[in-house]
Amino acid sequence: MGKSQSKVDLYAAIRRDHRGGMSQRALQRKYNVTWRTVRRALDGQWPEPRKQQRRRESRLDPYKPLIDGILQADLDAPTMQRHTAQRIFDRFVEEHGADDISYPMVRTYVTDRGPEIRRDAGISTRHAACCG
Known part of the structure; x- marks a missing residue:
């Protein structure tokens, strides 16, 4: 997944290429993702929103x-x-x-x-x- 590509765009691209005939293994290689990511994209799930980082407390x-x-x-x-x-x-x-x-x-x-x-x-x- 490129730095400029969002997960929503990645999932859409995986679905599009799968409809075009690419295998799941080929999708993993092309987008450098795990089989779980490909599976989630093909199952129609949306990527989970990013977790908000908790502000680290300072000793000050x-x-x-x-x-x-x-x-x-x-x-x-x-x-x-x-x-x-x-x-x-x-x-x-x-x-x-x-x-x-x-x-x-x-x-x-x-x-x-x-x-x-x-x-x-x-x-x-x-x-x-x-x-x-």
Whole structure:
């Protein structure tokens, strides 16, 4: 099955070629599929919809509301007193014993989330210094 071909198209092509006289074994070889796939297509079944991938939980998830709170509190703080990603990380390690998170995890979250929090608060992000 080619990358650009959907399963619905594949099933339709298998049915069409089978009506044209191709054997099931030839269909397997031509479309590089198993006999079960050929059988399902010929039985008139529709391909099963793709399963939705469950979002993998991050070790940072329990700390995200705390980080959001820090970033929201920093909206009112003078520029030089705002938390950097490093300071937030250090606080979590010291105050919460968060040895299971890494600095890059915190930095990425703060870099992505900081502008969203400022935008939600109605503060322009164009001239604001990033908090990372």
